[in-house]
Amino acid sequence: MELKKCARCGKFYASEVEVCHECERKDNADIMKLKGFLAGGYSKGISKMEISASTGISARNLNRYLGYEEFSGVYIPENSEMVNGTSNSKNDEGTINV
Numbered sequence: 001m002e003l004k005k006c007a008r009c010g011k012f013y014a015s016e017v018e019v020c021h022e023c024e025r026k027d028n029a030d031i032m033k034l035k036g037f038l039a040g041g042y043s044k045g046i047s048k049m050e051i052s053a054s055t056g057i058s059a060r061n062l063n064r065y066l067g068y069e070e071f072s073g074v075y076i077p078e079n080s081e082m083v084n085g086t087s088n089s090k091n092d093e094g095t096i097n098v
């Protein structure tokens with residue numbers, strides 16, 4: 001069986017999933033928190049940094065979760081102040097041009 005390096009704590013383990021068993025529980029707790037946060041309504045312009053600050057999920061883990069298929073419809077910018085370089089045009093609706 002192939003050993004993988006845990007995406008969360010760096011420990012080597014043998015499993016199908018991305019993290020070791022210990023971290024899987026923590027991941028699940030974080031993901032529940034993230035889902036709750038997203039379901040509770042959030043402003044469109046919110047950045048990963050802001051979500052990280054309000055949920056307590058580290059930016060690194062947050063990036064990992066947002067790469068998962070279940071969050072594929074969710075787009076969160078890295079930093080709300082650097083969206084397309086138009087830092088002074090942020091409005092209340094957080095309109096994103098597509």
Ligand SMILES: [Zn+2]
Nearest residue numbers: 006009020023
């Ligand atoms: Zn781990």
